[in-house]
Amino acid sequence: MTHAQGxxxxLVARQAGALDAACGCRFIRDAVGGTLSDDDFARYLLIEESFVLTAARVLGRVVWDSTTWETLLPSARSLTNLVTDQRSYFGALRDRWPVSEDEATRTAARAAVLSDVVLAQVREGGRPAAVTGMLAAETMYARWCTAAAAAPQAARSRRQPDLQAWIDLHTQPEFLGQVTALEADVDRLGEDVADDGDLDRWFAGVLEAEIAFHDAVRS
Known part of the structure; x- marks a missing residue:
């Protein structure tokens, strides 16, 4: 295996500590353990739906900057998943998990850091920053949702069914295949395009913002 292929x-190995920290934030501990409150889950749905729009914009940039079918199609499929399955998931839950207007405004303001960081990185670093940042976010979700799926039955039985459905969505082959496609995209990046310092900065920056984002569900 060449350096470029790996x-x-x-990158993931170098950022193991940052991944552990992100996957250890309170929201994820509660979600995995089945102790997430209904109020926190409602606020999470609000901000996560908003970030799905950001992720769709980022993947749109990746598609725009892709010059071959090989590099375009995986991101196009991921984008399609965001604007269909994930958008439908949130749309079906808005009435079931309401958040007051004032609380929604406060929560969204606290959570805005993730979109701000991701979009700033893409403006600075273009497609390489986009795929690296998305790899950070999706690796984090693959990791904690896989852990949640393997949690003891007692923890799984305490979760809100709608939370369990969200976890299940991120343990399916379709989603895990999207993570694999992002890995391949980063593997193709030449060091003349982005050196290891760039990759580390983008990856770690997104994970740090993910912690603040998930902490925003706390009232």
């Missing part, structure tokens, strides 16, 4: 694996 850049994503090396």
């Amino acid at each position: 850049r994503s694996a090396a």
Whole structure:
């Protein structure tokens, strides 16, 4: 395996501590353990739906900057998933998990850091920053949702069914295949396009923002 082919694996290994910290934030501990409150879950749905729009914009940039079918199609499929399945998931839950207007405004303001960081990175670093930042976010979700799926039955039985459905969505082959496609995209990045310092900065920056984002569900 050449260095270029293994850049994503090396990046994830270097950022193991940051991934552990992100997957250890209170929201994820509660979601995995089945102790997430209804109010926190309602606020999470609000901000996560908003970030799905940001992720769709980022993947749109990746598609725009892709010059071959090989590099375009995986991101196009991921984008399609965001604007269909995930958008439908949130749309079906808005009435079931309401958040007051004032609380929604406060929560959204606290959570805005993630979109701000991701979009700023894409403006600065273009497609390489986009795929690296998305790899950080999706690796984090694959990791904690897989852990949640393997949690003891007692924890799984305490979860809100709608939360369990969200976890299940992120343990399916379709989603895990999207993570694999992002890894391949990062593997193809030449060091003349983005050096290891760039990759580390983008990856770690998104994970740090993810912690603040998930902490925003706390009232």
